[in-house]
Amino acid sequence: MQEQNKMKKWALLFGFLICCSGILSAQEYFVYVAAESEDEVHLVRFDAASESAEIAETITVGRFPTEIDGPHGISVAPDGKHWFVSIAHGNPFGLLAKYETETNKLVGTTELGMFPATMEISPKTGLLYVVNFDLHGPMRPSNLMVVDPNDMEVLDVIDTGVMPHGSRISPDGAYNYHVSMMSDELIEISAVTMEVTRKLKLTKGMETMASGDEHAMHHTAMNNTGMNHSEMMHNPVEKPTWVDPHPTKPLVYVAANGSDEIIEVDIQKWTITRRFNTGKAPYNLEISENGRWLVATYKGEGSTGIWDLESGKEVAKIANTRRVSHGVTISPDSKYAFVSVEGIGGEPGSVEVIDIEARELVDYVETGKQAGGIYFWKMSN
Amino acid sequence: MKRFLLSLFLFLAFFSVPKNTSAQQAHIVVEPTALTLNVGDEVQLTANAISANNEVMPDTVLFFLQSRRNRRAVGVTRDGFITAYKPGTYSITARTFGDTPLREDFEITIAYPPVTSVGIEGIPENLYANTSLNVTPKIVDATEVVRDNVDYTILSSNPEVAFVDDFDQLKLLKKGKTTLTLSSENISQSYEIEVEENPVTSLELSHNYAGKTVRTGDVISFTATPKDRRGRTVNDIPVTYSYIVQPDDDLGQGASALIEQDGKFVANHTGVYTVMARSGSQISETTFRVESRNVRRPLQVVGKGIVPDVKTSDLWVWEGVDGRDYAVTGTWGARGEAFFWDVTDPTNIHTIDTVQVDARTVNDVKVSEDGTIAVITREGASNRKNGIIILDVTYPSDVKILSEYTEGLTGGVHNAFIYEEHVYAVNNGRKYDIINIEDPTNPYTVSVVELDTPGHAIHDVWIQDGIAYSSNWGDGVVAMDIGSNSSADMPGAGGSPENPKYLGSYTYPSGWNHAAFPFKSKSTGDFYIAAGDEAFPYGLDTNGPNRAAGWVHFVKFDGWDNPEEVARYQVPEAGSHNYWIEDDILYAAFYNGGLRVVDISGELMGDLYEQDREIALFLPTDPNAAIPNSPFTWGPQPYKGHIFLSDWNSGIWAVKLGEATDAGAE
Secondary structure (H helix, E strand, O other): OHHHHHHHHHHHHHHHHHHHHHHHOOOEEEEEEEEOOOOEEEEEEEEOOOOEEEEEEEEEOOOOOOOOOEEEEEEEOOOOOEEEEEEEOOOOOOEEEEEEOOOOOEEEEEEOOOOEEEEEEOOOOOOEEEEEOOOOOOOOOOEEEEEEOOOOEEEEEEEOOOOEEEEEEOOOOOEEEEEEOOOOEEEEEEOOOOOEEEEEEOOOOOOOOEOOHHHHHHHHHOOOOOOOHHHHHOOOOOOEEEEEEOOOOOEEEEEEOOOOEEEEEEOOOOEEEEEEEOOOOEEEEEEOOOOOEEEEEEOOOOEEEEEEOOOOEEEEEEEOOOOOEEEEEEOOOOOEEEEEEOOOOOOOEEEEEEEOOOOEEEEEEEEOOOEEEEEEEEEEO | OHHHHHHHHHHHHHHHOOOOHHHHHOEEEEEOOOEEEEOOOEEEOEEEEEOOOOOEEOOOOEEEEOOHHHOOOEEEOOOOEEEEOOOEEEEEEEEOOOOOOOEEEEEEEEEOOOEEEEEEEOOOOOEEOOEEEEOEEEEEEOOOOEOOOOOOEEEEOOOOOEEEOOOOEEEEOOOEEEEEEEEEOOEEEEEEEEEEOOOEEEEEEEEOOOOOOEEOOOEEEEEEEEEEOOOOEOOOOOOEEEEEEEEOOOOOOOOOEEEOOOOEEEEOOOEEEEEEEEEOOEEEEEEEEEEOOOOOOOEEEEEEEEOOOOEEEEEEEEEOOOOOEEEEEEEEOOOOEEEEEEOOOHHHOEEEEEEEOOOOEEOOEEEOOOOOEEEEEOEOOOOOOOOEEEEEOOOOOOOEEEEEEOOOOOOOEEEEEEEOOEEEEEEOOOEEEEEEOOOOOOOEEEEEEOOOOOOOOOOEEEEEOOEEEEEOEOOOEEEEEOOOOOOOOOOOOOOOOOOOEEEEEEOOOOOOEEEEEEEEOOOOOOEEEEEEEOEOOOOOOOOOOOOOEOOEEEEEEOOOOOEEEEEEEOOOOOOOOOEEEEOOEEEEEOEOOOEEEEEOOOOOOEEHHHHOOEEEEEOOOOOOOOOOOOOOEEEEEEEOOEEEEEEOOOEEEEEEEOOOOOOOOO
């Protein structure tokens, strides 16, 4: 019996070493990035040994290239076998398209809502949760759609906030978090019951107010004579654009694009615990898998910030190669951040590779115009 | 040995048990198991997740309709409350999302309501032997829905007198009486009919081209007049029309002509035709020759302005305040530029100014009638505000930006039109905003036109004589009075830019409606809207040659409430984009099919492409173009005797039609 236990331990150790050696010797990193004004998705390969990035493949996406639609959000299934892209704008509705990662061939589509944006798949339910940003519509609540990525059918439509964005899933897959840009809210949805479970007002000074209270206040307690309802009800300050859950702690981090902050929220207490002043207009952010780093894009100044979450300090701010920084995704080994930058006008977009530990830009590759949604696919030797 | 065999048996038995046994055995049980509902029924389903050990698991079971397309047919709540709205069979899924996710697919059937009434429509008062006519069964169910998916029979009590065949043709064989009975499910309705002797002893056949040369594409109206033995006209007896032909080209060509049962005939190809009218046993026929339309004219390239590095979008040509001629072209998927050209001498088209704005696509460009103000549209602005840019083009070699207007237009403006100091801007593919530019430095929105149909979208808007014609994909062409004037070809409704009023619309099934051009036929006085498609069923490679689909639909309006699609111009191997109509000539951009110049004079009917109406064809290609040697023609504009056109792949072109010759162009 003892001998058997010994063998088991050795086997486990051997397996662990194999896994580790795979990670440690990983040379290539692959990310998908959407070029919104080019109707293309690029597969970008980064060779860590030579610290060089290149476009491995370009995939034309979309339904009507001559019209206003374009690819916006992108995600990869947890098993890495498929990637998904939301085609925003639309005719009038956008759509979700599913591709195989091995072949980059389109395998299915389904119609979504107005300007579908960001999305992620829950490892618990296997379902995809995509927000309909409705970027150009009137200031009214939009929704989040739950899609079965196997059948490519919309299972549920959940009413949420005004301009919902930054749809991300908790590490256990049990919850979806996203933000409502024009009502300054963090919204939590149960991935299983598909209901809004909590909302948190992010506006400074209003944190203790339950979401929705300000609406009630405006309508019932105040003398409304002569007041502009639309301005009064939608006067966002934080304008949150992104949220990402911490991989191990009960925390989520919100990019407050309007107030130049990153907001830390304790999801157990459902309260704001820290606010970090950032560069201009933080847009997207991601926490590294080791839980130590937060990397945020500063859309308003064309740079990327690296934050040490232990100290709560920004340890580096790295200028991007062009203006309008957009998305960020971090490799699972927590070594590299891949940042998409839109550019302006006819300028190409870019994917910029940042060595997080070294706190430096190691390479960049130019993409189609308006590089936006970006998502990590895999590491390989 | 026995021990070894026993061990082997046990080993095989163990490994022959399917893996993941528990996962395979765990399942969801839904109650009731089979469900057939009636419209309006509500039922609460229950479900349990059952483990491999046959124990109820604590997992919550949620219910989903498998296809949202059916959500108006059946309501399914997450906790399994079903509401039946529309008959049919629908798939529902029960799922759990615990550690062992389970799924159970099942169907429910919503039964069709019983048929409650039946009837036969289209039986005239007088019926004559030796004739036949179409009748229409009408079957209505308990929800007052007219059904076309239910079996029925129409039986005759005396089929030797009359009967209804499998195609709902009432065959009237001889004088006598019979009863026709329509039955569906357990509902019947009977009609006693009496067939009279056929009184027709002669049939006269005339047409409106007597003594004239008939050409391909000419619509001839035949009139058959049945008369009895006293020479009196029998007005209510059915007459059928048909034709035979001896085509000049009998080497396997397609259909030679089209004849409608109102007597209208149009030939596609030359030859000797015999049109026949029949009523009962009386037949009358007339034979005539159809000649070639012979409209081909030579076309000559006069000049071009090749845009070598970006794709060219729309164009507008106008006479400047200095009397010279200018053009502006947009750019697509590029640097946000609009190019201004001097085209006074079309053999020497050259740029004189460039305006660059924060955008990737300047899709549309328009210039005011007085030649002083231009509007360019923006898509892909880096701040995502898009909107329009208003320009002073009084001096086209020194264009000035007067204002940027983005209020409510952030989603991108794909097309626009300037009319009487207002810009009509297609907003986010969803609606069009009407913007006052009396002070072009201070534009403001005065109204918004948006349809209220589900999933509505819009692509373009064109104004003529105070009527806005918008192109709305699946919702077709919609006409709004925004200040119609006395020049308008159709009556207005007292609208204004601040208060647009609906006039009429026309929708067709493909959902490809992309452009609209209204015109009054110079030769017939009929009012048409040419409704054009845009479609890329073969995809669109933005870096290479392409192929499009779609055609121009000719919709004749006899009053706003009476549209009829009567003809099409379809180039089989290409697809329509923008076009212009002037003096009964269609100038159409057909993407990979280049520029088509088409004679649309006379009454329009059938397939214009087949009728030899094409005057000229031009494929703009250039080795130095953004996409070399590949036409993808965007839009034409006839102007001062030339045809200017923009081509997505190559830039701006000027061509000229030569004079018609008796032989046409070779």
